[in-house]
Amino acid sequence: MSVQLRAGYHVNSNMPADAYLIPLKLTWAAGPLQATEIVYPKAQMEKYSFSPDPLSVFSGQFDILSKFKVSSTATPGPTAITGKLRYQACTDRMCFPPKNVDVALQVDIVR
Amino acid sequence: MLPWRSLAALALAVALAACLQSPPGRPALKAEKDRKAAPHFTLKDATGAAVDLADYQGKVVLLNFWATWCGPCKIEIPWFIDFQQRYKDRDFAVIGVSMDDDGWQSVKPYVAEHKINYRIVIGTEEISQQYGGVEALPTTFILDREGRIASRHVGLVSKSDYQNEIVHLLDAPKQTAGVMPGALVALSGAR
Numbered sequence: 001m002s003v004q005l006r007a008g009y010h011v012n013s014n015m016p017a018d019a020y021l022i023p024l025k026l027t028w029a030a031g032p033l034q035a036t037e038i039v040y041p042k043a044q045m046e047k048y049s050f051s052p053d054p055l056s057v058f059s060g061q062f063d064i065l066s067k068f069k070v071s072s073t074a075t076p077g078p079t080a081i082t083g084k085l086r087y088q089a090c091t092d093r094m095c096f097p098p099k100n101v102d103v104a105l106q107v108d109i110v111r
Numbered sequence: 112m113l114p115w116r117s118l119a120a121l122a123l124a125v126a127l128a129a130c131l132q133s134p135p136g137r138p139a140l141k142a143e144k145d146r147k148a149a150p151h152f153t154l155k156d157a158t159g160a161a162v163d164l165a166d167y168q169g170k171v172v173l174l175n176f177w178a179t180w181c182g183p184c185k186i187e188i189p190w191f192i193d194f195q196q197r198y199k200d201r202d203f204a205v206i207g208v209s210m211d212d213d214g215w216q217s218v219k220p221y222v223a224e225h226k227i228n229y230r231i232v233i234g235t236e237e238i239s240q241q242y243g244g245v246e247a248l249p250t251t252f253i254l255d256r257e258g259r260i261a262s263r264h265v266g267l268v269s270k271s272d273y274q275n276e277i278v279h280l281l282d283a284p285k286q287t288a289g290v291m292p293g294a295l296v297a298l299s300g301a302r
Contacts, residue, residue, distance in 0.1 A: 020179040050183040094247040094266035095181040
């Protein structure tokens with residue numbers, strides 16, 4: 001999954017250092033495909049005027065890789081899997097409430 | 112063509128005009144005639160006690176919408192702790208409205224950890240909408256003694272900006288006999 005943020009915005013990485021910060025998280029619903037691993041890019045450590053320490057963030061364009069296992073009971077043919085991307089974005093002056101975005105992936109299961 | 116001395120004088124005049132328009136340290140407060148009543152609310156603090164905005168009639172109030180996940184908000188909180196301590200005896204109060212989805216679960220430990228000395232309540236979507244739709248945090252309103260919104264700041268601003276506004280409002284002459292407009296709205300709405 002490719003993510004593009006507007007210039008000047010950042011989201012917390014999947015592993016922010018501060019426990020109060022909301023991490024970026026991609027989850028997939030149970031279905032014919034089972035997510036076995038979500039691979040996030042390497043976080044950037046950025047310094048902002050509002051934080052004494054650098055923050056672990058993503059900005060600009062980045063990709064999240066999902067690895068799936070096909071269920072043994074999956075029916076061959078085209079299907080879709082759905083998931084949610086949770087993120088919380090900020091600029092260097094303000095932050096925006098956390099959001100959950102629905103995501104979907106079209107796949108074709110073959111034997 | 113203007114001689115260089117005239118050009119220099121013109122440049123100086125422009126610079127002076129700019130200074131006169133925005134003198135340093137001047138608070139960005141709305142003119143009194145443009146101030147509207149702060150929407151009334153009653154919310155509970157961490158102890159379960161009601162925080163009723165009408166009870167703050169006659170006080171200058173700094174109303175800060177914030178969240179524990181908001182980095183820029185964390186810079187401001189020590190400033191607000193300082194203001195609360197410094198001006199509490201001059202009819203001033205800070206109220207923090209947390210917009211954390213999980214409410215006290217995140218807010219209680221944060222308040223204890225940061226030794227917040229002012230009252231915190233958990234905000235609602237309704238309150239957010241009443242205050243014009245608080246989309247970005249921090250968003251801070253400074254209310255005058257009559258319960259009117261004297262200024263609104265979205266995003267991080269400087270401590271001195273807040274301080275200038277607070278002191279200006281505290282130093283303003285008190286108006287005699289009045290009822291907080293927000294309280295009037297609430298009372299009339301309850302009928």
